Amino acid sequence: MAVRRTSSVVAIAAFFFLFCFCSVSHSKQEQSHHPLNKSSSSSSFSLSFPLKSHALPHHKLKPLRSSLTAASAVAVKAPFKYSMVPVVSLPIGTPPQTQDMILDTGSQLSWIQCHDKAKKKSPSADAAGQPSSSTTTFDPSLSSSFSVLPCNHPLCKPRTPDFSLPTSCDQNRLCHYSYFYADGTLAEGNLVREKFTFSRTQITAPLILGCATSSGDDKGILGMNLGRLSFPSQAKVSKFSYCVPARAARYGPSPTGSLYLGDNPNSGTFQYVALMTFFQGQSQRMPNLDPLAYTVPMQGIRIGSRRLSIPPTVFRPDTGGSGQTMIDSGSEFTYLVDEAYDKVREEVVRLVGPRMKKGYVYGGMADMCFDGDAAAIGRSIGDMAFEFEKGAEIVVAKEKVLAEVDGGVHCVAIGRSSMLSAASNIIGNFHQQDLWVEFDLANHRVGFGRADCSRS
Structure with a gap:
């Protein structure tokens, strides 16, 4: 969120209000496969997703903190509204559940809410006509593509070059991570694999995400930095861009900006x-x-x-x-x-x-x-x-x-x-x-x- 950061190896972590720490690494096998499955006949195109604003309470102010081929380049467009942080809603899982995620170019590991912090809304259809649950939290039991990483998985090593704090095995022998925030709050859960389902023909391979079962906020994080576990790195997105709209008047409607994954027609x-x-x-x-x-x-x-x-x-x-x-x-x-x-x-x-x-x-x-x-x-x-x-x-x-x-x-x-x-x-x-x-x-x-x- 802007407000968060996921790198724990650097002293700059003190900058961020919700700077997070976890300890995971990406195996060579994970890095090698191409996660975006696209129709071979498609060229460049865009998909849009609804976005909403997220205002941070003052006591939680964060002091601020692709290998796509030319023939099959993907441009995914998603709008976001701006208050304190840019929030994009993305479809995750099979069938997709729309999740609010804070667009954060300072974070590495993306994570979603997997606990009952807020009441879920009833299922609806997404822009591509697929069933989609517009929810604040993600329900793993509803997704056929969801899986949890065991603690003996290569991605759950005690220490890695990217992170300094160890992960741990929970009572179910699953890979557990913790994000410690500068305000004393904590977000923690399991490392999981899940797909982003942008359309029927644009679905990522399962990506490594955090599935938070406890957190101090009701939004997830879309980690977009240069780390091996960031969304661009895992999804092989070679280019992305965003446009933050001007702030609305205090009582006015929140304007909507855009997020592109792939080519931007304005470049x-x-x-x-x-x-x-x-x-x-x-x-x-x-x-x-x-x-x-x-x-x-x-x-x-x-x-x-x-x-x-x-x-x-x-x-x-x-x-x-x-x-x-x-x-x-x-x-x-x-x-x-x-x-x-x-x-x-x-x-x-x-x-x-x-x-x-x-x-x-x-x-x-x-x-x-x-x-x-x-x-x-x-x-x-x-x-x-x-x-x-x-x-x-x-x-x-x-x-x-x-x-x-x-x-x-x-x-x-x-x-x-x-x-x-x-x-x-x-x-x-x-x-x-x-x-x-x-x-x-x-x-x-x-x-x-x-x-x-x-x-x-």
């Missing part, structure tokens, strides 16, 4: 930035690095027409991994290391300092906050831009610089990383509103394109 307008890549041995020598995150070489930050005097090295990982800059759909705010945050705050104080709410710190890490006319304050601050190589940039319009946080208070949606005991930069989903973000895994790059996400 001709995108600006691309090469992803930074890391090797396992390298990351072991860099304790503050998350090697599975989508790391980008940011060059600088601009407010209005002024480029702030921040050395580009502040946005790059140093010898210990500090300074890494990542794109994260699961984090709400953007987070900056002290050297960058101080420069941003200095400029905001120069522009609108007298109007700042003195002594107010939101969530323990954001202190550029205001009472009063947010629109006027935004105009005084101006547009903000995160700059990358070759002229690529993420431009945040002045109307979207401030986030309403509590009781009419508005804050610049940037937090200080050090207040979270972390040492990285994270570009969160607040600063991805009305922006296509494409992760082109085959070409090791990320693309950005302006959009009206509610119409894309």
Whole structure:
């Protein structure tokens, strides 16, 4: 959720409100097979799925945290609504049960709800005409493709390169995992295999998922990072993209954005930035690095027409991994290391300092906050831009610089990383509103394109 993270080997885990930890690995046999079964006569096409918003209560704020061939490329489109986190509803199982999952590019292992936390709705037909249960939780007994991993399975080893905490065998000799959250809550269950059933002709092979029998929330996680157990890695999806719609008015309807798995018809307008890549041995020598995150070489930050005097090295990982800059759909705010945050705050104080709410710190890490006319304050601050190589940039319009946080208070949606005991930069989903973000895994790059996400 944005709010969660599933990597436990890196110190960056402290960033995330629902950062999770588990200990599993993917066998070579699992990696070798091609999970998307497609009709040989099909070319590129899209499927849409309904989405709904998920607002996080303030006490649970997450401080933000394909091998398809050209002839048979698959583009799956799913809309999502935005409140605090992007939530996509996906059909899982046989017959499919629609599950709400938080789209999180900072998580690896996907997991679904498998307990009776909320009342299930009656079965209905999905977009493809197949029976589908629109449920908050997944009922394994209704799916013919569901299976549970025994604790002697290769994926249930005590320790693996990707995770530092061991899995365990439960009383039924099944592989048990636990996600520990920074707020003290826990999500745990069994590792299972299950299919994503997008249509009659687009069904993945069984993927490794977590089946949570106990958790502190009513949504699952769609883990989309670079790990071997992430959804893109297991489903052999070489490209995916999403468009986060602008926030709705406090009492207005939530607009709907989009998630594409596969080709995006809008990609001709995108600006691309090469992803930074890391090797396992390298990351072991860099304790503050998350090697599975989508790391980008940011060059600088601009407010209005002024480029702030921040050395580009502040946005790059140093010898210990500090300074890494990542794109994260699961984090709400953007987070900056002290050297960058101080420069941003200095400029905001120069522009609108007298109007700042003195002594107010939101969530323990954001202190550029205001009472009063947010629109006027935004105009005084101006547009903000995160700059990358070759002229690529993420431009945040002045109307979207401030986030309403509590009781009419508005804050610049940037937090200080050090207040979270972390040492990285994270570009969160607040600063991805009305922006296509494409992760082109085959070409090791990320693309950005302006959009009206509610119409894309």
